[in-house]
Amino acid sequence: MFTKAEKTKQFILETAMPLYNTKGIAGVSIDDVLAATKLTKGCLYGHFQSKDDLSEQVIDLSLRKTADQMRLAVYTAKTAKAKVSAFLDFYKDPIQTPIPGGCPIFNTAVEADDSYPLIKQKVAATIKAGQQELTQVLEEGIQNGEFSAKLDAKVFAFKLVAAIEGGLILCRALDTAAPMHALIKSLKAELNQYKP
Template sequence: MMLTKAERTKQFILETAAPIFNQKGISGANIDDVLEAAKLTKGCLYGHFESKEDLSLQVVNYMLKCNGSKLATAISKGKTAKGKVFAFFDFYKDPLDTHIKGGCPVMNIAVESDDNYPAIKEKIAATLRSGQELFVSILNEGIEDGEFSNRLDSEIYAFKAFAAIEGAVIICRSMNTAKPMRGLIKNLKEELESFAI
């Protein structure tokens, strides 16, 4: 399906604004940053977005959709439950080089929206819940297929792995090194393999 000129312009604005919002946050990013990066006028931007709040919400939607799509593509390359989980881990192997400049958009948005943006906080909570549910369902699929022992508590492992990976993204970016992430991923893979049948 071909996009109209207006739809292409709006998409361009979202793509241009995403790294700005991901790096500066919702509070720190401003309309002038987006206008300068996109080389557009205020009139053009406001022809597509009602306000900064509307732009912020749509940029968040765009970043979550983009992140979810790239993660789903990575996971889908795994042919087994273990392969899918390992693909999830490998998606995060270099926290200094993220697909949207500035780190993991899910964590960045989650931290900022916690107390300040209730509508965005709800979107992030839904994204985190669905991510956890997917992770658990992959592990349960592995148990049902006889790939993993039923000693594996899929909910606990999924939560621990997800929390560790997301926390490691923040720590690695703060310390400007991917090395701890590589060690963490290796450890998480070894733990999962200890449940292999």
């Protein structure tokens, strides 16, 4: 059971998450969060030491939530090929994302690059963990005979992540999911070339 204070803190984080994902760390003000939560400044600062503290915790939550949702989609699949397919399909709609504003991993990575070194490290850790997991899935596929040993799991995992993240931002800028569908189809076809 959560205490009332824990529930309030979680409410603040959940409410602030779409604000941060659409406006960015620098674009969100404490007043924005207060207006969205309808809480007082005293209440907000009872849970967070500063805007930086709030920002870090909101970003932690959004990165964790995105990674958890993706893992849930991937790890319900049984085979390595189905897991890679589930990973790709998770990103098939770049316009209607689970957290409004697009992919929090990409959004935060771009903004944190030079301005927020601690947050940049958190994003880097999330990206590395995702690539390692995808690499392991591909390696499992090689070991169990789904994919040929010619497949370089590490390079292909990087390619998948880079293509999907790039596709997300381009599709959002163009306001269409169609290129993402074509990209996913192409990546799946490329992976199929590694059948033993």
